[in-house]
Amino acid sequence: MSKEKPAEGVRIELGGRSVLEVSELRLKSGETIVFPRIPGFGKHLSIYFPSGTKVAHHVTHQYPGGRKRRTRRKESDLGKAYRDFLAAIAPKDNPPPRASIHSTAAHRQWKAWFARVLPRVIRSPTDRPIWGLRGVMKDFSDRVISSVNATGLQVLPIDGVMALAQSSHPKVEDLFVRMTEADLSMAGTRVGFSDDFTRAVILVDGAHLIEIRVEDSEKAEETYFEAFGIRDFLDVFRLSEVGRRVLAEMREVHPEGTAQP
Numbered sequence: 001m002s003k004e005k006p007a008e009g010v011r012i013e014l015g016g017r018s019v020l021e022v023s024e025l026r027l028k029s030g031e032t033i034v035f036p037r038i039p040g041f042g043k044h045l046s047i048y049f050p051s052g053t054k055v056a057h058h059v060t061h062q063y064p065g066g067r068k069r070r071t072r073r074k075e076s077d078l079g080k081a082y083r084d085f086l087a088a089i090a091p092k093d094n095p096p097p098r099a100s101i102h103s104t105a106a107h108r109q110w111k112a113w114f115a116r117v118l119p120r121v122i123r124s125p126t127d128r129p130i131w132g133l134r135g136v137m138k139d140f141s142d143r144v145i146s147s148v149n150a151t152g153l154q155v156l157p158i159d160g161v162m163a164l165a166q167s168s169h170p171k172v173e174d175l176f177v178r179m180t181e182a183d184l185s186m187a188g189t190r191v192g193f194s195d196d197f198t199r200a201v202i203l204v205d206g207a208h209l210i211e212i213r214v215e216d217s218e219k220a221e222e223t224y225f226e227a228f229g230i231r232d233f234l235d236v237f238r239l240s241e242v243g244r245r246v247l248a249e250m251r252e253v254h255p256e257g258t259a260q261p
Helices: 078-089 107-121 135-145 159-165 214-227 230-239 241-253
Strands: 008-014 017-026 032-036 043-051 054-062 068-077 129-133 153-157 176-180 191-193 199-205 208-213
Touching (some): 008 159, 017 241, 043 230, 054 230, 068 078, 068 214, 078 208, 078 214, 135 159, 214 230, 230 241
Antiparallel strands (some): 008 017, 032 043, 043 054, 199 208
């Protein structure tokens, strides 16, 4: 099969060295292959679209001699994934229609909903007070939402996140700073939270931000992980000898109880 574009990927670094690199290869057929760059691992995730309303995936186990075995197959409704995402960013008093986004009969209903909601969802920053990310979590979020480099590789050092996760007494002032939405900037802090931490705001360009309800975004993430096979592939990876080795390396660099925030 010929490639549509070179593989892109994410490299996770810990202690100044790579512990895991995962690449994504998109084929002309529309299929996407996700695989760790680990010699001899022999497993990958395939994601494809059987129709305009469905997404499917399977995990392929490759064996010597060209043998393959495909497991954890699943086909999911794209409409549910779209709706869960839209529910996370929609105002609470104006949720998306219950009808499928692919429904011809509901086309006018969806069109009217988008016209009402988009100006409230993607909007200009205000002087509303927020908690802006700072320190370790700001640096990590900046890396996650930034574009990949010229080689198509996104590098994510996770030393600070690991140390923070294992710290028993993180300080609020090390994680957040008091500011307003108008203080967000593309060159500075781009992510903030409401006073009660139920809503996140993310600056998408110099003049606009998107607001997301945290609880509903977690539901949307679960839907996408399930539909696109991420959860199935993570399970396969964690249960593998390679996965156990990677997790052991992380514990070796940041053993529990010894990391500092």
